[in-house]
Structure formats: C-alpha cells, structure tokens
Amino acid sequence: EAGVAQSPRYKIIEKRQSVAFWCNPISGHATLYWYQQILGQGPKLLIQFQNNGVVDDSQLPKDRFSAERLKGVDSTLKIQPAKLEDSAVYLCASSFTGNSYEQYFGPGTRLTVT
Amino acid sequence: ILNVEQSPQSLHVQEGDSTNFTCSFPSSNFYALHWYRWETAKSPEALFVMTLNGDEKKKGRISATLNTKEGYSYLYIKGSQPEDSATYLCAFFRGTGNQFYFGTGTSLTVIP
Numbered sequence: 001e002a003g004v005a006q007s008p009r010y011k012i013i014e015k016r017q018s019v020a021f022w023c024n025p026i027s028g029h030a031t032l033y034w035y036q037q038i039l040g041q042g043p044k045l046l047i048q049f050q051n052n053g054v055v056d057d058s059q060l061p062k063d064r065f066s067a068e069r070l071k072g073v074d075s076t077l078k079i080q081p082a083k084l085e086d087s088a089v090y091l092c093a094s095s096f097t098g099n100s101y102e103q104y105f106g107p108g109t110r111l112t113v114t
Numbered sequence: 115i116l117n118v119e120q121s122p123q124s125l126h127v128q129e130g131d132s133t134n135f136t137c138s139f140p141s142s143n144f145y146a147l148h149w150y151r152w153e154t155a156k157s158p159e160a161l162f163v164m165t166l167n168g169d170e171k172k173k174g175r176i177s178a179t180l181n182t183k184e185g186y187s188y189l190y191i192k193g194s195q196p197e198d199s200a201t202y203l204c205a206f207f208r209g210t211g212n213q214f215y216f217g218t219g220t221s222l223t224v225i226p
Binding site: 003102103 | 214
C-alpha cells in the first residue's frame with residue numbers, strides 16, 4: 001500500500017512570497033488533514049477535509065492560508081504572502097474515515113521563510 | 115485551546131533500560147487517544163489508538179495504558195534499543211468538535 005505523498009520536502013522562500021504544498025493521501029481515505037508543526041510545539045490542525053468538504057478550518061489563518069481538495073483526492077495548501085512565523089513543518093495525514101481511526105502521515109514539507 | 119501535556123520533554127536512556135512517558139489530557143468529553151512515533155526525517159507512525167478506559171495495548175516491546183477518568187495515558191518501552199530513538203507524540207480527540215489536539219512530544223534518545 002502506497003503511503004501519503006507530499007511535495008516538496010523542503011522549501012526556502014523570502015517573506016511576502018507565495019508557496020504551495022501538495023498532498024496525495026492513501027487511496028480510499030476519505031479524511032485528509034493538514035497540520036502545522038512549529039519547532040518545539042506539537043502539530044496543530046490547520047484544516048480537515050471529509051471527501052472534498054471542509055470539516056474544520058477554525059485554526060487556519062484565512063487571510064493568508066488557503067486549502068482545497070478538488071475531487072476529494074489530492075489536496076493543496078497555499079500560503080500567500082508568507083511571514084517569518086510560518087516557518088514550520090507542514091504535515092499532511094489521511095485516515096479511512098472518522099476520528100477514532102489512526103492517521104497516516106506523509107513525510108512533511110519543511111518550510112523556511114527568510 | 116485545549117491542553118495536552120507530555121512529560122518528560124526529553125529523555126536519554128542507556129540501551130536495555132526500560133522507560134515510560136506520560137500524556138495528560140482533559141478528562142471530560144473523551145473520545146480517543148492516539149500515540150505516534152516520529153523518527154527524524156521520517157513520517158509520524160501510529161502506534162496505538164485507544165478508546166476505552168482501562169485499555170492496555172501492546173506492540174512488541176512497547177505498551178500503553180489509558181485512564182480516561184483521571185485524564186492520562188502512559189507509554190512504556192521495555193529494554194530500549196537505539197532504534198527506539200524518536201519523538202513520541204500523543205493526540206487527544208474529544209467527543210465534541212472534530213479536532214485532534216497533539217502534545218508537544220517526548221524526545222527519546224537511546225544511547226548504545
């Protein structure tokens with residue numbers, strides 16, 4: 001079974017630039033999560049999709065972050081414009097359905113904003 | 115914002131030692147507690163999903179217990195090996211709302 005794929009693995013940008021991350025979940029997984037993990041902190045949920053609908057985006061800074069999951073499969077997370085405090089690892093995870101099921105994580109994208 | 119705490123923050127043990135970590139979470143509206151292992155440069159990997167008070171789960175040398183009434187879970191590693199070196203994360207899911215709340219993790223280093 002192929003795992004959760006993410007790209008790019010690393011990205012360095014200057015503040016005020018834009019960046020996009022891509023995630024391909026495990027086939028058949030209805031639920032997709034994007035997390036932000038700042039150094040020294042636990043992962044923080046940014047947005048959760050169930051198929052192509054948004055379940056929770058309460059902690060997504062919507063003035064600069066956006067995410068979509070077209071056709072209920074792949075997802076992209078965009079930051080525009082980036083700030084220094086956006087430097088973090090961005091993790092994508094998927095699960096079969098519901099929240100008592102374990103999540104399968106991708107390798108993450110490490111973003112550095114200079 | 116809901117508080118999930120893990121202790122200790124970091125731990126160095128000798129190969130062969132047994133060790134344990136704690137995850138504390140709110141005892142109200144409990145739904146599920148997950149444990150993950152995150153090795154450097156790899157994806158976080160699920161260890162256990164625990165849903166019932168008194169649950170005990172085991173995978174090889176690693177085991178976990180759950181007390182939902184007092185709001186804590188313990189993760190035990192018996193006879194630590196260098197390959198156990200990783201950050202161990204717990205994630206709490208409550209019955210109201212749709213979010214997982216992660217702790218900050220316990221970083222384990224096993225010294226050969």
